[in-house]
Amino acid sequence: xxxxxxxxxxxxxLPAGIEALPEEHRQDLAAALGDARHRQAxxxxxxxxxxxxxxPALLRGAxxxxxxx
Amino acid sequence: MNPxxxxxxxxxxxxxxxxxxxxDVDESxxxxxxxxxxxxxxxxxLVVLERMALASRLLPAPVxxxxxxxxxxxxxxxxxxxxxxxxxxxxVAKRLPPKFLASVAAELDPRRATAIITRVPxxxxxxxxxxxxxxEDWITLGRFVGHLPDETVRRSIDLLDDVGLLRTAYxxxxxxRVDHVLSLLPASRLPELVRAAAADPSLxxxxxxxxxxxxxxxxxxxxxLLGELPEELRARAQATIK
Numbered sequence: 001x002x003x004x005x006x007x008x009x010x011x012x013x014l015p016a017g018i019e020a021l022p023e024e025h026r027q028d029l030a031a032a033l034g035d036a037r038h039r040q041a042x043x044x045x046x047x048x049x050x051x052x053x054x055x056p057a058l059l060r061g062a063x064x065x066x067x068x069x
Numbered sequence: 070m071n072p073x074x075x076x077x078x079x080x081x082x083x084x085x086x087x088x089x090x091x092x093d094v095d096e097s098x099x100x101x102x103x104x105x106x107x108x109x110x111x112x113x114x115l116v117v118l119e120r121m122a123l124a125s126r127l128l129p130a131p132v133x134x135x136x137x138x139x140x141x142x143x144x145x146x147x148x149x150x151x152x153x154x155x156x157x158x159x160x161v162a163k164r165l166p167p168k169f170l171a172s173v174a175a176e177l178d179p180r181r182a183t184a185i186i187t188r189v190p191x192x193x194x195x196x197x198x199x200x201x202x203x204x205e206d207w208i209t210l211g212r213f214v215g216h217l218p219d220e221t222v223r224r225s226i227d228l229l230d231d232v233g234l235l236r237t238a239y240x241x242x243x244x245x246r247v248d249h250v251l252s253l254l255p256a257s258r259l260p261e262l263v264r265a266a267a268a269d270p271s272l273x274x275x276x277x278x279x280x281x282x283x284x285x286x287x288x289x290x291x292x293x294l295l296g297e298l299p300e301e302l303r304a305r306a307q308a309t310i311k
Contacts, residue, residue: 010105015101018099018102021091022090029081036106037113040113040148044114044118051136054132056128
């Protein structure tokens with residue numbers, strides 16, 4: 001799958017000075033943002049399961065349901 | 070380096086050197102990009118984060134605090150902070166160590182968590198500010214200035230030495246606040262800042278930037294000090310506050 005452009009990831013037009021950058025620099029910004037989103041999603045997925053270990057057993061079912069796990 | 074590039078690098082989690090190609094881009098455009106990036110990252114995974122915030126209401130605050138510190142870590146806590154009930158968020162924050170809160174603050178978008186930030190006890194805010202100053206994290210300190218009550222700002226700034234204050238003012242998110250922030254300090258502090266800058270060329274840019282954002286009243290208090298400055302700094306300062 002093709003990498004999403006910076007504007008696609010940001011969901012709108014880029015500031016003029018960023019739009020005027022060479023393509024390689026806009027691609028670098030897009031890659032950096034994509035990596036940041038990926039790291040965040042990964043951390044979130046791991047945290048969801050791990051957090052349940054700290055939830056009192058009696059509440060675990062309700063918390064699972066609320067989170068959608 | 071341009072403070073806006075430093076702030077964008079922080080938001081993206083990359084080394085500022087990597088973004089060196091932004092040096093010639095207008096600062097306001099880099100700032101706009103940072104705001105877009107911040108919004109994108111905070112809105113990504115929003116549904117899951119909202120569910121987690123909802124689930125946290127089912128748990129006692131001490132348990133939430135433990136999960137926040139042991140599992141979620143600063144980044145995810147910062148993402149969720151703006152989604153939880155304010156009173157619950159404050160209750161949890163009070164139970165977390167200042168070191169951890171300082172790391173959360175570094176990842177937080179103050180615009181989204183103003184309600185919590187302004188209700189955290191002053192002693193906690195000061196402990197976090199002290200931790201951030203120890204880390205020389207001027208960017209995070211500067212991002213919060215526009216979101217805290219004057220008294221909290223004044224007490225926090227009291228913790229900073231002249232170098233810390235100049236570097237924090239240099240990266241303030243809202244430069245229009247510079248003159249107001251200085252108005253919260255004793256009149257003697259501005260001359261101290263100028264004299265500190267005279268002794269350290271690495272402080273010249275932050276100092277000239279600070280002078281550029283002063284109102285006429287405070288500029289007038291700086292003019293008599295110009296004679297004490299090294300020639301190059303004096304010329305640039307004179308041009309800035311003429």
